[in-house]
Amino acid sequence: MCASVLSDERLVLRIIIPEGLDRAEAELFSQLNPSLLPKHVAIIMDGNGRWANRRHLPRIAGHSKGVQAVRKVVTTASRIGLPALTLYAFSAENFQRRPPTEIRFLMKLLRRYLKADLPLMQDNNVRLSFIGRYQLLSPEVQDCMAWAQEETARNTGMVMTLALNYGSRSEIVDAFKSILETASKNGGLDHLTIDEETISRNLYTCNLPELDLVIRTSGELRLSNFLLWQAAYAEIYVTRKFWPDFSGTDLLEAIADYQQRERRYGGLAESVKKPSSRLRSQ
Numbered sequence: 001m002c003a004s005v006l007s008d009e010r011l012v013l014r015i016i017i018p019e020g021l022d023r024a025e026a027e028l029f030s031q032l033n034p035s036l037l038p039k040h041v042a043i044i045m046d047g048n049g050r051w052a053n054r055r056h057l058p059r060i061a062g063h064s065k066g067v068q069a070v071r072k073v074v075t076t077a078s079r080i081g082l083p084a085l086t087l088y089a090f091s092a093e094n095f096q097r098r099p100p101t102e103i104r105f106l107m108k109l110l111r112r113y114l115k116a117d118l119p120l121m122q123d124n125n126v127r128l129s130f131i132g133r134y135q136l137l138s139p140e141v142q143d144c145m146a147w148a149q150e151e152t153a154r155n156t157g158m159v160m161t162l163a164l165n166y167g168s169r170s171e172i173v174d175a176f177k178s179i180l181e182t183a184s185k186n187g188g189l190d191h192l193t194i195d196e197e198t199i200s201r202n203l204y205t206c207n208l209p210e211l212d213l214v215i216r217t218s219g220e221l222r223l224s225n226f227l228l229w230q231a232a233y234a235e236i237y238v239t240r241k242f243w244p245d246f247s248g249t250d251l252l253e254a255i256a257d258y259q260q261r262e263r264r265y266g267g268l269a270e271s272v273k274k275p276s277s278r279l280r281s282q
């Protein structure tokens with residue numbers, strides 16, 4: 001750890017810059033409030049195809065370059081101490097609607113990524129997890145996922161969750177099925193209480209912190225069936241950059257933007273809630 005000192009005439013603030021950040025990242029980090037980091041950031045990694053298209057390359061070149069962006073962002077996120085990062089790697093719709101050759105390539109890329117990046121995950125104390133109906137992926141892919149998850153299971157730092165064959169609506173369907181199954185084993189429907197807490201506890205994300213920030217690359221303004229329940233009060237940040245161009249500094253810029261937001265959860269703005277000083281003195 002090294003300490004940087006920012007000073008003006010009135011204030012000397014000591015900020016601990018995490019080790020391993022590059023110069024630009026360290027500069028951006030020094031402007032953040034470290035006690036207000038989001039606990040859980042989720043990213044819709046979009047624009048690999050367009051990135052490749054602009055360069056007259058095949059779509060798969062965009063996915064390969066996208067893996068490098070994953071590497072950079074996971075490294076920066078873990079170094080700054082984010083507790084949880086969730087990446088929308090392949091949606092259920094991607095699986096149904098993309099050409100089989102592209103799906104095969106993405107699956108190969110996933111296996112290659114898990115094998116190649118395991119040392120980086122270990123070095124950064126990252127614990128890997130998965131959400132989605134990944135039981136429908138090939139046995140080879142599932143074996144590789146189980147291996148990487150087991151290898152990182154004892155890490156205590158950031159939880160990195162890959163959403164694979166994931167769809168938020170099917171996650172909610174699965175949650176209801178699991179609630180009903182539990183009820184049938186415990187006295188049937190008469191004893192069933194369904195409230196928000198019960199549903200949250202039965203989602204794939206039950207062990208993750210509340211979602212604070214959703215980032216989407218490539219400029220589209222939609223959630224695309226990603227963490228719909230969890231995003232109820234999350235802040236949304238959209239950048240026009242394509243995913244392969246997204247870096248650690250972009251992540252820090254998104255967090256800086258998040259820290260400017262006033263999160264009201266349906267309540268009143270601080271400025272409205274607090275009586276003005278004139279009223280207080282009356």
Ligand code: FPP
Pocket residue numbers: 045046047048049050051063064066067070088089090091094109110113162243
């Ligand atoms: C969206 O771009 C991205 C995907 C469908 C796949 C995301 C995959 C990666 C970032 C690489 C693999 C990741 C891991 C963790 C191995 P798009 O193809 O929809 O782009 P487009 O909208 O421009 O066509």
